[in-house]
Amino acid sequence: MPRPLNSDERAVLLAQADRAEVVAAWAPGSVSVDLTVPDAVPDGELNGVFPRRAWVADVGEILVWVSRGALSGLEYAW
Template sequence: MERILQVDFPGVAELRHQLDQVQVVALWGSNSVSVDLRVADDAPRAPIPTGVAPVTFTVIDEEGVLVGEIILWTESGMLSGLEYAWYGDQPPTSLPEVDRMVMS
């Protein structure tokens, strides 16, 4: 998430402050690397709508082939999910290395 929140967009300062208080509370499925997040209520809320944060990173493999994307979700101005949406038949077994994430 730190890599994603390096990009400037409205509300990113508040989301950066939430990083110290964010917790993973659930996986999206037994074989999923996507997670639900929860932030302490006293963290600053970002002035952005609920849904996908206005920044997306694509994921490339060792050959530079596009294999997925990382999506950051918010709810009421708080970090609420980190999704690894993959392309293809085989789901990833871990989140990608930071050097495989490219801002799209």
């Protein structure tokens, strides 16, 4: 069941976002990217799509990908 992030979860993701680096685009000209977080200590069990979505103004949505609790990608899906 969806719920808001608690303060600890929010702090972990915000700290990772501040250090995240783009390591690859999914395709030439794509705005979807793979991320890495230097010095992250990923020990979480969450893998796959982070269970939150951001809708875009025209068409589509933004999906946040997580691997072992660390940010691993941003996808613009339309």
